[in-house]
Amino acid sequence: MLPIIFVLPLLQLVILSNAATFEVKNIKFGYVDNDRTTTSRALTEKFTASTYFNVLTNFTSLNKASAAMLKGEIDVVLEIPNHFERDLQKEKYNNLGVTINAIDGAAAGVENVYITQIIQRFNQNLKVNLVQIPDQQIQPINIKTIPLFWYNETLNYKTFMVPGILVLLVTMITLFLSGMNIVREKEIGTLEQINVTPIKKSQFIVGKLFPFWVIGIGLLTIGLILAKVIFNIPMIGSLLLMYLYTSIYIFVVLGIGLFISNFTETQQQAMFISWFFVVVFILMSGLFTPIESMPKWAQLITEFNPIKYFVEVMRMVMLKGSGFLDILPQLLKTALYAFVINGLAVWSYKKTN
Amino acid sequence: MNKNKVIQVEELTKMFGDFAAVNAITFNVEKGEIFGFLGANGAGKTTAMKMLIGISKPTSGKAAVAGYDVFTNAEDIKKSIGYMSQKFALYDDLTVKENITFFGGIYGLSRKQIKEKSKVLIEELGLENVANKLVGALPLGWKQKLSFSVALLHDPKIVFLDEPTGGVDPITRRQFWEMIYKAAHNGTTVFVTTHYMDEAEYCDRVSIMVNGKIEALNTPKKLKEYFKVDNMNDVFLKLARE
Numbered sequence: 001m002l003p004i005i006f007v008l009p010l011l012q013l014v015i016l017s018n019a020a021t022f023e024v025k026n027i028k029f030g031y032v033d034n035d036r037t038t039t040s041r042a043l044t045e046k047f048t049a050s051t052y053f054n055v056l057t058n059f060t061s062l063n064k065a066s067a068a069m070l071k072g073e074i075d076v077v078l079e080i081p082n083h084f085e086r087d088l089q090k091e092k093y094n095n096l097g098v099t100i101n102a103i104d105g106a107a108a109g110v111e112n113v114y115i116t117q118i119i120q121r122f123n124q125n126l127k128v129n130l131v132q133i134p135d136q137q138i139q140p141i142n143i144k145t146i147p148l149f150w151y152n153e154t155l156n157y158k159t160f161m162v163p164g165i166l167v168l169l170v171t172m173i174t175l176f177l178s179g180m181n182i183v184r185e186k187e188i189g190t191l192e193q194i195n196v197t198p199i200k201k202s203q204f205i206v207g208k209l210f211p212f213w214v215i216g217i218g219l220l221t222i223g224l225i226l227a228k229v230i231f232n233i234p235m236i237g238s239l240l241l242m243y244l245y246t247s248i249y250i251f252v253v254l255g256i257g258l259f260i261s262n263f264t265e266t267q268q269q270a271m272f273i274s275w276f277f278v279v280v281f282i283l284m285s286g287l288f289t290p291i292e293s294m295p296k297w298a299q300l301i302t303e304f305n306p307i308k309y310f311v312e313v314m315r316m317v318m319l320k321g322s323g324f325l326d327i328l329p330q331l332l333k334t335a336l337y338a339f340v341i342n343g344l345a346v347w348s349y350k351k352t353n
Numbered sequence: 354m355n356k357n358k359v360i361q362v363e364e365l366t367k368m369f370g371d372f373a374a375v376n377a378i379t380f381n382v383e384k385g386e387i388f389g390f391l392g393a394n395g396a397g398k399t400t401a402m403k404m405l406i407g408i409s410k411p412t413s414g415k416a417a418v419a420g421y422d423v424f425t426n427a428e429d430i431k432k433s434i435g436y437m438s439q440k441f442a443l444y445d446d447l448t449v450k451e452n453i454t455f456f457g458g459i460y461g462l463s464r465k466q467i468k469e470k471s472k473v474l475i476e477e478l479g480l481e482n483v484a485n486k487l488v489g490a491l492p493l494g495w496k497q498k499l500s501f502s503v504a505l506l507h508d509p510k511i512v513f514l515d516e517p518t519g520g521v522d523p524i525t526r527r528q529f530w531e532m533i534y535k536a537a538h539n540g541t542t543v544f545v546t547t548h549y550m551d552e553a554e555y556c557d558r559v560s561i562m563v564n565g566k567i568e569a570l571n572t573p574k575k576l577k578e579y580f581k582v583d584n585m586n587d588v589f590l591k592l593a594r595e
Contacts (some may be wrong), residue, residue, distance in 0.1 A: 188442070189440030190444055192408065193438060193442035196406050196407070197456070198429075198431040198432040198459070199459045351407075351408060351428075352427055
């Protein structure tokens, strides 16, 4: 118990302080350059030079860029119109279209500010370059961006948070229920009685999991109804897909719970360890702070965070209307996770000591 | 293998680190026998019993229960035995009937069998009025009798009882032993640990464990003669003090 009390909180302090940053960094940036001139290239280079943006992808059309955003490959699309350079020299101003994935409203706001700053600096440089003839009347050059916030047009905080919080509730309840369960039977002594019967390990585990699985699905249903009725959160994608994913996801959480309860002797220990995982999972899920902003090693840890996938899928399906193929990577990873963790749970449950 | 010897134990040992909780014990139990497994607290009774019922792997030695080896066929042993632990181990939050149905199901009894057996069982125990009450609400003595009956539900060859009468009043203890006699009469072998030396007198044969070893094994009568005392209590004291 002593190591649990000291080691787990210290681990959390070190990992989470580093990982759960509110900075918005490593923004996945895509652009469509319809102009293909020196000026347009100079503009995109400004973004390359910025430390906040990375993964610069040049799309040939806005449609392709939009598709990439739907899949979550990019967060921001900058569209440089045709005749950008010519119009700029003639009219001294131009408008750029910027599309920002605004599911995370707060991050979208920050991203918009970064983009505006870069464009402003670019304006000033241009002035210097273009205004070389001394007697030419100095006219301010003005490129403006017109941001479009996708998937959450009004940057509504609730649209962003409600699906995520629903994920947390389904996860926490099912994890705690399963985590406490076998340990409770150890404490009462019924587990020993069960171990003396010829019941198969897999039968026992399935019998333990199934009720909690039903509870998890029930929670999701109630949560979705409340999200719609109280918060009017859109449900753009397929409900069926949502349930398909959740039904697999819950197995991951239940497996983790069972695994924990196999390695603990008291409900208190199981509670401590479950909490440890829940806190790490939540803060590293991308729910409150964007995963892209975390250091590389922390991003690697998030790969093992089931909540991350659930938050992604929930937002993708509910807010973006993503289809089966869009969430297939998350679905496969979750299924693999479920398979491995439940395998470990069955393996670590020993009828004979 | 001798068919009449339902439990055969040879040099069975369980080590926890350097400590031998059970130190090379050897004994046999015959079919239909009531075998008393005695010893002071911490003498290794429960550890030894756990090896025999297949939930603890022995460190060395040989043991066969109901004809199955404890090392290789622990799961087969579990089909042939009933077990009642020190702790009350039915589900407190299920009713009497639900507990019977649940354990009957685990042992692979059919619904029809379960229905018939639970009717008989509830009648015999006089639990008709509380059959649909939660087990947690029953007095301890009733719980213990129910627990024993559930352990016998699947007609096991051997039933293991770990201090079944701890904390139970004398009348219930008496009734409990009547149930044990009845089970033995029906051909079930009874392997029982106890601290009550008057109960030891009821056994066909008793073994007394001291510090992980079996120090005495015989009928209560022979043991008393050997140690030249009048009751099992004194036999126990003589052995345990050494």
